[in-house]
Amino acid sequence: MPVQYPMGIMGEHKQCREKAAVFDVSHMGQVILRGENVGEKLEAICPQAYATLKEGKARYGFFTNPEGGIMDDLIVSNAGDHFFVVVNAALRHQDIPHMKANLEGVEVTEIFDRALVAVQGPAAENVVGELCPAARDLKFMETTIADINGVECRISRLGYTGEDGYEISIPEDKAIEVTKAFLAHEDCEPAGLGARDSLRLEAGLCLYGNDIDQSTSPIEASLGWAIQKRRKEEGGFPGADRVQKELAEGAARKLVGIKPDGRAPARQGVEIQCAEGNTIGQITSGSFGPTVGGPVAMGYVSKGHGEPGEKVNLIIRGKAQPAEIVALPFVKQNYKR
Template identity: 75%
Template sequence: MTDAAKRTPLYDLHVELGGKMVDFAGWEMPVQYPMGIMGEHSHTRAKAGLFDVSHMGQVILRGADAASKLETLVPSALTTLKEGKARYTFFTNDDGGIMDDLIVANAGDHLFVVVNASMRHQDIPHMAKHLDGIEVTEIFDRALIAVQGPAAEHVVGDLCPAAREMSFMQTMEAEIMGVDCRISRLGYTGEDGFEISIPEAKAIAICRAFLAHEDCEPVGLGARDSLRLESGLCLYGNDIDNDTSPVEASLTWAMQKRRREEGGFPGAARIQRELAEGTARKLVGIKPTGRAPARAGVEVQDLDGTVIGTITSGGFGPSVGAPVAMGYVATDFSTPGQKINLIIRGKAQPAEIAALPFVPQNYKR
């Protein structure tokens, strides 16, 4: 643990619950609890898990035309985002690569933005520099938690009945135990669930109340990663980065038709060209045939020994019951069922291209 590592408002609760604390993006975060990564993963798929995501950056944008100005930095449609709705998007650079992915919510008189912990030092100055006339305020006095899993509606709904009526990607302000919170029905596990921004002073009390529900257990970073990997969700810095385009990463769905056609965002020329002509490589699911997981950086070869790509995320999928991975391969080799080899510890191990996600996503539409 470094001297500079920061602590979230839930740090004391993590320690009390037996969380194994590690340094993650400069924050002391629980990688697992006594239940263990496998147990926490399976519990979230079956019932509900509570995650601390307070290390992520929470930002409020205020000012006239905030949505249209933010739209100049991302390839998604924000001016048509209705009040009470949220949208996944990403900042692109001038070369059409992805600077970071983020969630933008229309909160009525402002936009509520959540950016990745490791990129907040980049994203917030980026918005402040380019959003002329918009007040960019990072929030430091609120925790951010996620309650994820098929029982999440009951865990959250028992304390906030209005949450039961929300659908996927809806957001609202509501009271939990008399405290004003922002609740968004979304998350990054592939399961139904909520992300909730809570005033720091009340965060531990509200989390204790959620954890008092018989279906809810605390979950750490380890299971959060295996859950998102099984669900085919990209991790910034692994599966997407400054050199990766949204088209290569199969994120075309996050760019609405008007934005794809009009452009008007950084790197639009490359992205529009790739939409029209295709890409040389593509993000795919990969299933090793054996039991050895393929980690990030593992080389992918065709059956003749030619290098065709690289693993970007990989590990054991507890719900799949086998190793799973994601990575980029030459487009000619991206068809599900295609046989390939993975070079693990110097030896070729058989694998095949698989459709994503490995586990069906379970959002409440």
């Protein structure tokens, strides 16, 4: 996926927020898990409740390490006779051996003969639904197998932009044909990596390697919502002691939204100071938010800070730039519930 197409990052971002955009995300790792009690076995390496995930449903989750840090975040779907997992491209070489080593009796197969395409935006239902009526019936975080132009695809209603939309796994030899069919719709244009990043940041969605990593706990990252009640209470996953302690007592730091004053974006690594001039954290993601009409950022601040409305300073090129902590997301998420 290129950084941008001829429309440019700003145009592609606007296209996705107002109509529909197609992203080629085939670099992501697609993995099939087959065996007995796959969901239950996944619970030994993830804090999510996968044993009770119903057929046709998808769930966001993550692998945790023994220290309670996030190894990777992923989407797990119950496809009936197997589980379908999508992992981050850069971590597939970690994640797949991790599953093979820890999911006893489960066949773990990475598939390389399928593309993965995301159609995102308020017009996504029409773009995909006109070619595949079954797609219209899906709600957020649901998945099915259906034909698109006579091609059998896995269609999941989810995405990484904050907008309604789909991620579609397509046989490799039919990927161009199906993608061109989407792009033939008057409301659909291609979009690249630049718009994908600005869209997910406005939607308050974490990027692995920036906002979450091996040292970050789910509670620090404000991802406690992604751990179901039973798992919070029972534990039984790597790093559960730390996660349960932070749930009870609070974490030493937390991820927050930050709105810099003016027009200059605050990039990853920028120091965050409180009004008294003490260092309280660091920016992890930042760019210009086209929908917001100004710079937006996310970062970690220490305990005792982080309430929306708090005034902070960002140290950019040695100078203090005023900013304010704000509630996430910056732009309302428009998923079809």
